Amino acid sequence: MQASSAEGQGIWVADPQNPAIKPQRWPNTSILHVPSNPTARGDLREIPRGPLHTQQYKSKATGTWRRMVVHTPPGKAAETLPVLYLAHGYSDNEGSWLVHGKAYWILDSLIPEKKAMPMMVVMPDAHAIVPGAAGFDDYAAGNTTAF
Helix, strand or coil: CEEECCCCCEEECCCCCCCCECCECCCCCECCCCCCCCCCCCCCCCCCCCCEEEEEEECCCCCCEEEEEEECCCCCCCCCCCEEECCCCCCECCCHHHHCCCHHHHHHHHCCCCCCCCCEEEEECCCCCCCCCCCHHHHHHHHHHHC
């Protein structure tokens, strides 16, 4: 939502009446999820769901504590599984794949349909260096190298 000032300049603010906020570095984006009819893979459906695990780990590359979310398919936590790594965009964080992208809802619906194989999904905080005030063009190359 963009609020306008008297000079015609705008600032982005989240809708204060909407508790659904997109997880990102500078949270100012509201989410409006409109379920489809028939139900889409990104909609909440009554199917078996795999667990989500939030993990903290010490990065050898950056020397800092990092956070990631790991999803395993239903009933498969003890098996050896292939791994899909999902890295988010510039202003997002590891929670964006869950709240906004619905990655695990989509995968959990594809597996029983045999349209995807069971796999572990790792969604790390892909900001190896803090963006700070740098714009995307100044930040992206250094962050990608560090990550």
